[in-house]
Amino acid sequence: MSHTPGVRQARKQRTRQALLDAALDLLEGQSLSSLGLREVTRAVGVAPTAFYRHFRSVEDLGVALVEEALGSLHPMIRTTVSTTGDGEERIARAIELIAGHVDVYPAHVRFIARERHGGVRPVREAIHDQLARFTAEVGEALAKDPQSTDWSGDDLLMLAQLYVDQMLITASLFLEAPATDPAERERVSRIATRQLRLIGIGRRHWLDRHGPAGAPPTP
Amino acid sequence: MSHTPGVRQARKQRTRQALLDAALDLLEGQSLSSLGLREVTRAVGVAPTAFYRHFRSVEDLGVALVEEALGSLHPMIRTTVSTTGDGEERIARAIELIAGHVDVYPAHVRFIARERHGGVRPVREAIHDQLARFTAEVGEALAKDPQSTDWSGDDLLMLAQLYVDQMLITASLFLEAPATDPAERERVSRIATRQLRLIGIGRRHWLDRHGPAGAPPTP
């Protein structure tokens, strides 16, 4: 069995990572469908042909970027949703976590937001798949919450989808808020907090009168 | 004063519209930042240089497309939000209207969804401005609803934003649902309906105990 881990593969994955990083950088000002192969290799400092040793095409690189941007996010999602505490605390914690993630990985967040509906089909589908996984995981976590007793699986999934979409919208808003303007960040934070709060209220009263066509409110 | 509107300007705006239409067509499979000037003129059947008679650049054309896609949507928004009737009826009507719009103008919807976070700054900003106008209009409409008594202006705007974002998400989901699969369309419709319903419930109970840190629920 291989006595050494291989200096070979280490070097390979190093330039591969360099290609991914350079691409992510270049994607700050354009979409993936306009990103050129040569543009990426030039930024890294390797020959254009070296690109093919790592990716079949730019689309391929895009799919790899989706993995990098979202693949490592699942544990964070799980711990966030399963955090204990008061509803308000959980909301604040979730938004804090989103803001922190945007601060640390702004390029990744921008990439996902941009290419989710972007012009490259395989990348769109990769993102869609990952988000579907997120939704399923959030749905499972919600199912374990005592607040979700008597909820149907369908309803849990539609709520999970609402949460996941809301997470993306909030992340995108943080991204657009300039890092130099803490007041704007605070504004985004406050709006997102209240939106989550409103959804939480709707969630608490979801099963309040679920009979067929009853009188308006039953306090 | 100009005695005739001019056959001249009529022909000009005809090719201008042809350029817009062709661009929208080509944008089904790519993003604006990769759309070439020559590509568009070739699709229309005019010389590349003719492009400059109508737009300074492809970015410029993109901004014009935003106007075309969203500018004419304001009346629809107004009539939708101000529609009378039961809450459930209004939800059904709104979703019906979104689905219908996506059916009639799929390319426009795709363009907005794609370029909202796309790689071309001026286009992103134009979309953002239009959506901000939508949010303001929805907020005004909500303010007139008796259900919004005692709501702060800030809260009305955050709810309006929630509605506008939800509208875009739903439109995008309808767009992804293949036209050949009515079952999928129905699924999207059902999920969107329940999400709007949940938001509506949260809205009804928004002011329920807005005092500081009270006991959990007060039935």
Place this chain on the structure above:
DNA sequence: CCATGCAGTCAACAACTGTTCTCCGGAAAT
């Protein structure tokens, strides 16, 4: 120690891009 594998280089290709300048024909204005 030698032979294989493989990341990366180099040169060359046909095709395409945005932009410029010059010109043309017909509508508009005088």
Place this chain on the structure above:
DNA sequence: ATTTCCGGAGAACAGTTGTTGACTGCATGG
């Protein structure tokens, strides 16, 4: 009737693109 205006065509430009084939140096496995 004559001049002006202007949407469009044509040719040409320097750059850029993706992809190819054959080549090189070096870590790996026998």
